[in-house]
Amino acid sequence: AQSVAQPEDQVNVAEGNPLTVKCTYSVSGNPYLFWYVQYPNRGLQFLLKYITGDNLVKGSYGFEAEFNKSQTSFHLKKPSALVSDSALYFCAVRYYKLSFGAGTTVTVRA
Amino acid sequence: GAVVSQHPSRVICKSGTSVKIECRSLDFQATTMFWYRQFPKQSLMLMATSNEGSKATYEQGVEKDKFLINHASLTLSTLTVTSAHPEDSSFYICSAIAPTSGSSYEQYFGPGTRLTVT
Numbered sequence: 459a460q461s462v463a464q465p466e467d468q469v470n471v472a473e474g475n476p477l478t479v480k481c482t483y484s485v486s487g488n489p490y491l492f493w494y495v496q497y498p499n500r501g502l503q504f505l506l507k508y509i510t511g512d513n514l515v516k517g518s519y520g521f522e523a524e525f526n527k528s529q530t531s532f533h534l535k536k537p538s539a540l541v542s543d544s545a546l547y548f549c550a551v552r553y554y555k556l557s558f559g560a561g562t563t564v565t566v567r568a
Numbered sequence: 569g570a571v572v573s574q575h576p577s578r579v580i581c582k583s584g585t586s587v588k589i590e591c592r593s594l595d596f597q598a599t600t601m602f603w604y605r606q607f608p609k610q611s612l613m614l615m616a617t618s619n620e621g622s623k624a625t626y627e628q629g630v631e632k633d634k635f636l637i638n639h640a641s642l643t644l645s646t647l648t649v650t651s652a653h654p655e656d657s658s659f660y661i662c663s664a665i666a667p668t669s670g671s672s673y674e675q676y677f678g679p680g681t682r683l684t685v686t
Contacts, residue, residue: 499659499680501677501678504676555614556675559611
């Protein structure tokens, strides 16, 4: 069985501050892990993925994520958040199919 | 990157009628497409997997006679919601797989279709 958990429904940060969105996974074998962002009434936009290799993955729009095997985590990070980063973020794991976390709503206040 | 389109982006229909949603891969051939359903501020729930030229595989709890999926070509899959009811109102997102190298692939998402049944 495969699953991901996003323990926080909401994350609120001030613009310019670091942003972290948490994700933990459970999967047998090597995980393929993804982060997507969704703006209101829009489809999903791909941010980044981890397949193998370097544990620190850099993605779109200044986001990065760190794969931590011992903690089974894949937290999304951005050093300096922007108001435009306010959106719904999904962590996902792929074995045969993509399974999504419940999502975390990020609000960045000016 | 590869582009997946959906049409229409929004549709309002009356209860009891049927509505068709199209999903197209614009610049690649997709042997496999997926249909998801999303309620407000919730996660995406996989409804079915659509393979070109064969019957769709539905997830547990999804009524195949209500949500008809046709994957007639390598660039087009359609979802028809038959005899729609207000509880079918939702955001429907399709996704298509584009092969990259070897057995690897990427999954691309359409912009979604907002269905409102009145």
